[in-house]
Every structure is written in structure tokens, then in C-alpha cells.
Amino acid sequence: MTEFDGPQTRRDFLKKTTALAALGITTSLTPDLVFAQAKTDLKGVTIDYWNMIGVQNRLVRQLSESVVKAFEQKTGAKVNVTWNSYGDIIGPKYRTNFQGGVKPTVFDAFDRWTGQLRPFLRPMNDFIENNLDAQTRKGLQWTLPLVQDQNRGFKDAKNICDLPFALIPQAPVLARRDHFEKAGLDFTKEFPIRDTDHYIAVCKEIQGKARIQYPTEVYGKIWDFGDTQLNGWIRSLDIETSDFLDADWTKSNATSEAWIKGVQFYVDVYQKHKLSSPNTPQSTDEEAVDLFIRGQKSIVHCDILNRGTLLEKMKGPMEDGTVQWGPHFPITGGKSGSSVFLAMATFEIVRQEGPDAALKERAAFELIKEWLLPENQIAYARTAGLCAREDLFPKIVGAPDRYGEVGTAMLKGAGVWNNHPRSVDFQYNLLAPHGQKALQGASVADELKAYAEEVNAALKT
Amino acid sequence: MKRSEERWLIILFLAPTTLFMLLLLWAPFLQGMWMSLHRWPFMGEPVWLGLRNYTDFLGAAYFWDAIEATLIYSLSTLFQLAVALVAALALRQPFVRFKALWRGIMIISYAMPPVVVGAIWLFLLDPGLGMITHYLMAFGIIEQPIYWFAENTWAKWMITLVASWTFWPFMFLIILSALQAIPQSRYELAEIYGANLWQRFVVVTLPAIRNAILVVVILRLAFNLAKIEQPFTLTGGGPGYETSVLSILMYRFAFMSGDFGMAFTVGMFLVVMTAALILPFAWLFQRQVGRA
Numbered sequence: 001m002t003e004f005d006g007p008q009t010r011r012d013f014l015k016k017t018t019a020l021a022a023l024g025i026t027t028s029l030t031p032d033l034v035f036a037q038a039k040t041d042l043k044g045v046t047i048d049y050w051n052m053i054g055v056q057n058r059l060v061r062q063l064s065e066s067v068v069k070a071f072e073q074k075t076g077a078k079v080n081v082t083w084n085s086y087g088d089i090i091g092p093k094y095r096t097n098f099q100g101g102v103k104p105t106v107f108d109a110f111d112r113w114t115g116q117l118r119p120f121l122r123p124m125n126d127f128i129e130n131n132l133d134a135q136t137r138k139g140l141q142w143t144l145p146l147v148q149d150q151n152r153g154f155k156d157a158k159n160i161c162d163l164p165f166a167l168i169p170q171a172p173v174l175a176r177r178d179h180f181e182k183a184g185l186d187f188t189k190e191f192p193i194r195d196t197d198h199y200i201a202v203c204k205e206i207q208g209k210a211r212i213q214y215p216t217e218v219y220g221k222i223w224d225f226g227d228t229q230l231n232g233w234i235r236s237l238d239i240e241t242s243d244f245l246d247a248d249w250t251k252s253n254a255t256s257e258a259w260i261k262g263v264q265f266y267v268d269v270y271q272k273h274k275l276s277s278p279n280t281p282q283s284t285d286e287e288a289v290d291l292f293i294r295g296q297k298s299i300v301h302c303d304i305l306n307r308g309t310l311l312e313k314m315k316g317p318m319e320d321g322t323v324q325w326g327p328h329f330p331i332t333g334g335k336s337g338s339s340v341f342l343a344m345a346t347f348e349i350v351r352q353e354g355p356d357a358a359l360k361e362r363a364a365f366e367l368i369k370e371w372l373l374p375e376n377q378i379a380y381a382r383t384a385g386l387c388a389r390e391d392l393f394p395k396i397v398g399a400p401d402r403y404g405e406v407g408t409a410m411l412k413g414a415g416v417w418n419n420h421p422r423s424v425d426f427q428y429n430l431l432a433p434h435g436q437k438a439l440q441g442a443s444v445a446d447e448l449k450a451y452a453e454e455v456n457a458a459l460k461t
Numbered sequence: 462m463k464r465s466e467e468r469w470l471i472i473l474f475l476a477p478t479t480l481f482m483l484l485l486l487w488a489p490f491l492q493g494m495w496m497s498l499h500r501w502p503f504m505g506e507p508v509w510l511g512l513r514n515y516t517d518f519l520g521a522a523y524f525w526d527a528i529e530a531t532l533i534y535s536l537s538t539l540f541q542l543a544v545a546l547v548a549a550l551a552l553r554q555p556f557v558r559f560k561a562l563w564r565g566i567m568i569i570s571y572a573m574p575p576v577v578v579g580a581i582w583l584f585l586l587d588p589g590l591g592m593i594t595h596y597l598m599a600f601g602i603i604e605q606p607i608y609w610f611a612e613n614t615w616a617k618w619m620i621t622l623v624a625s626w627t628f629w630p631f632m633f634l635i636i637l638s639a640l641q642a643i644p645q646s647r648y649e650l651a652e653i654y655g656a657n658l659w660q661r662f663v664v665v666t667l668p669a670i671r672n673a674i675l676v677v678v679i680l681r682l683a684f685n686l687a688k689i690e691q692p693f694t695l696t697g698g699g700p701g702y703e704t705s706v707l708s709i710l711m712y713r714f715a716f717m718s719g720d721f722g723m724a725f726t727v728g729m730f731l732v733v734m735t736a737a738l739i740l741p742f743a744w745l746f747q748r749q750v751g752r753a
Contacts, residue, residue, distance in 0.1 A: 092716040095503060116719075119504075220611070222697035279588055281700040282611040291589050422719065429717035433523070436700040440613075450522070458718065461500055 043076035045356070045363045047105035050082045052089060053166070053345055057308035059383040063376065071370040077363045089113050090424050103350045106364035111150060111162050111344040112427070115419035118151075122349045123159035127365040136372050139389030140164065143344065150416040153249030162346035162419075164388040165371045166380055169410040170341045171228045171301040172403075173326040174289070174310075176317075179298035182210035192326030192406075193299070196233070196265055199329065203275045206298045213277075215298035217288040218269045220281035220439050222432040228285055229301035229328060234262030235415055236330030236339035244426045244455070245418050252426075252455035254448045263435070264444045265331055271441065281436045301328065304385040304407050318401045325406040338413035344388065347371065386411075422458060430454050490732075493725040503719035514726035523702035523710075531686065531706045531731075533617045535738055538681045540625035542674065545632035550666070553640045564637070571630035578627045579694035586610070586619065610696050613703040620692040620704050624685060631684075632677045639673035640666065675746040679739050686735045707731040 049068065054061035061083075068079045082104065088094060089109050097103065098120050114121065128137060128144075143164040151157045173193060180187040183206045193199045199216075206215040219228055226244070235242035241256035253259060270276040277283060285302040292300050293313050304325070310318055317323045330339040347368045352360045370376065374395075377387035381396040386407040397404035420426065434447040497514055499507040518524060548567055552560055570578060585591045588606035597603045609619045643666065651661045689708045692698075698705035698713065705713070707727055715724035 090717075095719075099504065116503075220700065222699065277589070278606075278608040279611045282608075282616075282696065287587070287589070294590070296589060425718045429713055432697065433699055433701045433705075440700055458720075461502065461720075 041076060042359070042363045042366065045075075045359055046078040046080065047360055047363045047367065048080045048082065048103075049364075049367065050084050050094075050104040050107035052084050052086065053108045053384075054083055055085050057305075057384060059308055060380065063379055063383065067370050067376055068367070071367050074370075075363065075366055077366070079367065086110075090428075098350075105352060105360050106347060106349050106367055108165070108345060108347050109162075110168075111147065111164065111346045112417045112419050112423050114162055114346070114348055115151070115154070115423055116421040117348070118154060118161060118419075118421070120350050121161035122351045122361055123156070123161055124163055124349060124365065125158075125160050127362075128160060128163070131362075131365060132369065132372075135391065136369070136389065139391035140372070142390050143388055146342065146344070146416045147346075150419045152247065153245070153418065153420055162344070162348055163368060164344040164346050165368070165377070166345035166384070167386040167388055167407070167411070168303050168305060168343040168345065169328075169386070169407055169414055170232060170343055171285070171303060171328055172406050172410060173299055173301055173328065174292060174306075175299050175324055175326055176292065176295070176297075177322045177324060178317075179206050179210045179212055179215070179295075182206075184209055191324065193329045195329050195332040195334070197332040199299070200269070200273055200275070203299060204273070207275060210298070212296065212298050214296075215275060216269065217276045217283055217285075217291075217297060217300055218266050218280055218439075219283050219285055219288070220432070220436045221284045222428050224284050225435040226427050226431045228303075230262060230266050231341045231417075232328045232339040233265060233331045233334070234258050235341060236334030236336055237261055239336045239338060239415060242336075242341075242415060243418055244423070244431075245420060245459075249418060249420055250459060252452035252459075254431075254452040254455065255445075259448055260445050262331065263438060263448060267438050267444055270439055281439045304403050307385065307401070307403055308383050310401075321400045324401055325403045327406050327410045338415060340410045340414040342411060342414035342416055344416070425458065426455050430458070493728055496722055497725035497729055499722045500720070501722040501725075503721065507722070510722065514723050515729075518723065518726050518730070523705060526702040527705050527707055527710050527727075528734075530617055530702075530704050531708075531734060534621050534624065534688075534692070534706045535682060535686055537621045537624040537628070537685055538678060540622070541629035541632050541681060542678060544625065544629045545636055545677075546674075548629075548633050549637040549640055550662075552637060567633055568630040570627050573627075575627055575688070575691040576694050579623060579691040582619075582623045582626075583610075583695055611700060613700060616696050616700065616704050620695050620706075623695060624688060624691060627691065628681065628685065632681060635673050635677045636670055639670040643669045672746065672749055675742050675749065679742050679746065682739050682742070683735055686731060686738070707734065 051064050054064040064081075068081055071077065072079055084093070084107075090113060094107075095116055098117055103120060128140075132140075140163070144160055147160055147162050147164065148157050151159075151161070175187075175191050175193075177187045177191075180190060180202070185202065185205055190198075190202055193202065203215045206212050218230075219225060231242065235258075238256065238258035240247075241253040241258050243253060245251070246253055270280040279287075285300070285306070288297055288300040289302050289306050289309065291297040293310070310323065314323060328339050330336070349361055349364045349368075351357075371380075372389065374389070374392055377389050377392050378395055381387040381392075381404070386404070387393075387396065393404070393408045397408065417423065417427065431451055434451040438444045438447045496507070498509065498511060500510050500514075501507045551557065552563055552567075557563065585593050586609045588594050588608050594603075594606045598606065607615065609615045647665045647669075648661055651665050656664060686706075687708055688706075689712045692704060692706060693709050693712065696704040698709045702710075707730055711724050711727040711731065714720045714727060
């Protein structure tokens, strides 16, 4: 992994990436010019691709379209793309369609939401072994044990049904240098944030001296409570019990000491320290980023996926170093060695039926390979976060906002959430109401106990 | 035509509707009842539980939160009626110009998808970025922003008010058409007898539109209680379960927990509650029709 080694100038970054970016844009946007000859002959094969990654931002959608176009040009295959939203896979659409026989050949998703669809998925071990070039395989190798770990509760956990192509470490910190300076803080000394004591101290300084009423935010809304910075804080106290479920998926970890301490600190940021807005029980990281852009927040946790929005709305401060990313930090005294959960954007191939099943599955993997090409990996990373190929990490560092350095540094020792078939229920639906009650003043231990009981009851059914 | 032939003709005309009702309404309803007596996972075999889902739901910590939220949410029907009635009466006045334009403007909220309306209101009411908070503070009406969706009581009332704003045009259109059917001569006669504005409303207008009002109240009560997408967009059912109206709970059990047995159990409560709220109005309507 790339070490987090301080700021770089815009010039350094531009020098390193201009050539690569040009290659990425050229190959992605004008495949007909670059690839005059087909590499793999899949003429006559039609595959259905359900695309979710394209909803992230306009640039990712453009990239998706150009990747598909390039694939079609190279192979002669035809791809029918259906654009879907996160809600479609979290909600009923994928499940009900799959169950009813309406299935794509290939789709992209987030790694922890596909457990519910696992019976429909085709393992990719043979493709990875035999059909992936050595360089790409080497670049992705480090992700495969993580994929297996998050599927550990399945009997066929060794099967790789989810192949990562992008990474979202949860959750880096965005900071405004101008707020630090207004509060009389030396940004180079006080950032990155070291631990939660340091975080509270810095936020209080900014609140008092820079007159930012609520300089940070913890999030209560259903999709963000257990999905952003909370889990990393729990992990910093104890790796073993930091996931939602225990090692063999038989019970909830939520009554562990690490969970109680982690959630208590999360609540304290709002209730005790008054550093998070009164909207906290219903707040989201998207809203916090908006407030950050407007100068009403100083330090917020959010996905690197927000980088596209930030570049669009505050290009200047992103390029002159006023806005910088920092790694997530542990709870003070938390010595587990990791304070990060890693979400991965993955590709899945659906088991095909009929005489051309093998050909379609192969075509699906060829499309995945297109996404894994260096130029597409880098083009994705420049607009929406981190690519999955480790060998390309050096190519995405150097931006003045340091997203590449921060993101890749956070990968060291990062954990993964389980991919239990009911992971959406456990992580969002059941947890958020209890989290919101805790944020409103209910006992953290009691709420976590009630949550754990609900999860344990669900696990028995 | 012979009487027996008439009877067969009636049966023939009723058959498609009856078949439609049986296949698309009663069969799924009975299937839902049956499922509510089971643990019915999305994938896998159902397991008979008897009344266990019902006792679990009645004993759940969030049961009363959900009932209270649903009752408050049902009040949006009354708000819709009040706004629709005033708007329709105003538009009936002869001095109002550009009536077609006003009618068009008034149905905009109903023409938009409820989720979009919800998202617009979410933005308008945002305590940091929203216009409403901004102007309330600018005019000195409030000193601090109100966190509408983060405070339990506000959250319940805000989803109710947003639903009222979105769906009132449906009532408006039906009441307006009933108003337009009242002959002008009745008002003129009432004026000759010296009736003032209020008396004309009570004696002429109200009796003429009573049936329309009862029908729209019945329809909107049923429609409102089944709404999921808009309140879910606004609050996600929270904070806690404070805005988890029964329809949201049903959705969460079915599609987030994959527990269709429990979802249909909640659905049965929703059916009973909807029927209890609708029945008085249905009885009044029936009585009105009987009198006519």
C-alpha cells in the first residue's frame, strides 16, 4: 500500500497523471479510433449488463458507456445496459427479478449486498486463474482473501463470485484548512487528525475561535448511521468484534465492549460535545458535504465518491490545498491497528442457462476485463475514488487534495463487512432506529442490546 | 327481453368485474392473510407460526409508535379537504379571472411524482440550506433553525403536511366539478330570500357537494394510508420508529428484512385501521344515497 507521506503540489500531480489521463480518456472515449481490430471474437453474443456504478456521477456514467462501447468494438459482442440505482439492489428489484427469472449476464454492485443473490452467481475462480493477464491478476490478488473473508459464512466461501474493480475505504476525513487557520491552528501540525481526543480538541477550537457552530457531523439517517465513520471507530478498539456479525455468522457483535464504546463516542460527539448539528438523528454525509462546501462545516467524514461533487463545486479550494483529505482515525486508546472498513465495488457474473451459456459467461468476464484495464481503472479513480488494482496505486497519488495517498494508506489492515444474505437488514434497517434513539438520549447499551436481539432472532430463522 | 334473459345479461356484465376482483383483489388478500400466519422468507420454505406474528407485532416496542404515526398521517386527509374546499369555492367565484390557468397551477403538486415532491420538500425544509428556514429566520419568526425531521413531533407532522400539499388537488378537482354542477338559479333564489354568503354555502352549496366530499374522503383515506415512498424519502421512518407509518413498516419487513409473513401481518393491521377510519364516512354516504 502507498504510505501517507504528506502533501504534494498540483504541478507534481499534473506531471505524473497527464499522460495517463490522456491515455484513459482516449481509449475510453474513442475506442473506435484506438482499437481498430477485435482482440477477442465474440461476434453474435449478446449480454445484459445491469449497471449501478453509473449512478454515482455523470463522469462515471460516461466512463461506463465508453467502456461498454470499447468492449463491443473489440469483441463484436453486443451489450444491453440497464441503469439501476443503489435502491434497486438494496431494495426488492434485483431479488424479485432474479427469482422471477429476469436476470442479467453481468452486473456491478457493492460487495456486501450480493450475499442475497449468491445462489444465482457464477464463481469466477477459473476465469481469474486462466483468463486474466498476470499483471492484472497480481494487482487484484490482495483483494481476493478479503472477498473470501466477507463471504465466510457461506459453504462455498472460497468461490470468488465478486471481483473488485473499485474501492471505498470508510471513511476518510475532509478538512478545510481555512477554518483551521481562522481558529489559529497550524494546519500542518493539526492535520491529519490523530485520534478522537485530538478530533474533539480541534473541533472545539474551531467552534470557539472560527465561529463554526457545528464544525463536524455524525450521521443518523438510515443509510449512514452504520455505514460511515462509526464502524471504523469500533474497529479501532477491537478487530474481532467490529463487524456486525461474529466470525461464523451465528450472532450479532453489537453487545461487545467495542461496540458500546464506539457508539457511545459517536453519540457523545453530538450529545455531550455539541459538535454535530441538531439534525444529527436524520443527517447524512451528502448533506454534510454540502454544508462543508458552503463553509458551514470544517471536518466531515465522507466517501471519496464525493470527490466528483467537490471538484465540481469547489474546484479552486480542492486544487490549492484548502480542502484536504485525511485518513480515518482511531478512538483514543484504540490500538487494534486498524480503524477502517473497506467497501468494494465489484462485478458479478450470473449463471447462464442454455446452449450459449458458457459463451455468455465468458463475454461477461471479457467486459469485466475491460474495466480492469489500467486506463479505465485510472480514469475511474480520478473521478470517483480508488481503483482496485494495487499495481496502479502509484499512478493515482499526487493530487493536491491527497485523495489517492489517503485512500490507499487507509487500506492497510482494513476489514470488510460480512456479505450475509440479510446484510442490508442488519446494517441499515434494524440498526438505524436504535442508533437514532441513542442519539436522542436513550441508553446506548440498551439500544445495542435490543438491536442485537433482533439480529440474533433473524439469524435463527 | 324476458326476465331470465335480463338476469343472464346482468350476470354477463358483472362477470368480468367480479373475476377481476376475485383474481386481483380477494385472492391476493386471502393469500396475504395465509402468509401472515407463517414465517415466509423471500427464498426458502414457509413455516407455520399460527398467530405468532400478530402477538410479536402487538408486543413490539415500536407498535404504538407506528399506530400513532399512522393516525396522525391519516389526518392529512382532513387538511387536504380543507384546502381543496377553500380553493374550489374561491375558483367558483365570478370575479376570479383566468380560471383555467389557476386550475392548472393548483394541480401541479399532484402531477409530480410523490418522491420528487418529497425530495423538494426535504430541500425546502433543510435547516441549513432550505429556503423555508431561511425566510422564517429572516422575518424574525424563528430565532434558531427548526430541525423538522430530526425531532419526533415535528417529523410526524411534517410528513403529514407534505402529504397534504401533494395530494390535495385530487379532492380539489372532484369538489370543483361538483360545484360547477350547481345551477346558478339556486344561488339567485337564496339571494332573493336574503341569504348571506355563509347561509348560501350551508343551504345551497354544502348539500350539493356532500356526496362528492364523502367519496373523496373515503378514497383519499385509503390512498393516503397506503403511501410509502414519500414519507420514506423524507424520514426513512425515523427518528427511531416515530414516522414509521404502517405502510413503511410493511415495506421494511417485506423488502429489507425479507419477512413476508410479518409484512402481511402489518398489512392486516393496516386493512383494519383503514376500514375503521373509512366506515363512518361510507355509512354517511350510504345514508345520503338512500335519502336521495
